[in-house]
Amino acid sequence: MKEVRDLIPTRKIGVGELDIKTAEEQIGADFPEQYKELFMLVNHAEIGEWILYPIKDHRNPKKTWDDIVRQNTEVREEDMSKDLIAIGDDGTGDKLCLKINNGKMGDEIYLWYHEDAEIEEIAPNLKEFIIIISEEDTDDFDKE
Secondary structure, three states, X not given: OHHHHHXXXXXXXXXXXXXXXXXXXXXXXXXXXXXXXXXXXXXOOEEOOEEEOOOOOOOOHHXXXXXXXXXXXXXXXXXXXXXXEEEEEOOOOOEEEEEEEOXXXXXXXXXXXXXXXXXXXXXXXXXXXXXXXXXXXXHHHHHO
């Protein structure tokens, strides 16, 4: 994930393996490797219009209180399928998600539409998602 780190303008420091493991235990499933790698580089990343929920950082719990665990337990959408884990949103109610299968989250990135509770696979993995969004942002900038 180091090769796509420069595509993310967020400069927040990453979290440690212990913080990631704690979040996995609280959610009840393991994150994909790319997700872990990214969060060790940068926590609470902004990718285009999408903001990834942070992992609670034991070094600064006040800045990460609204973390991925809280988003998937306390404020979880009622009509969201139980096999989906929300990893971020765009402020409209739509969510980026990973699917759980046998206690592990898959690599594929899904978009969950809040208005009709439908899901769509939008990228094969987090790295490709970052590249796709970065290219869209560049295209939008070039058109202006």
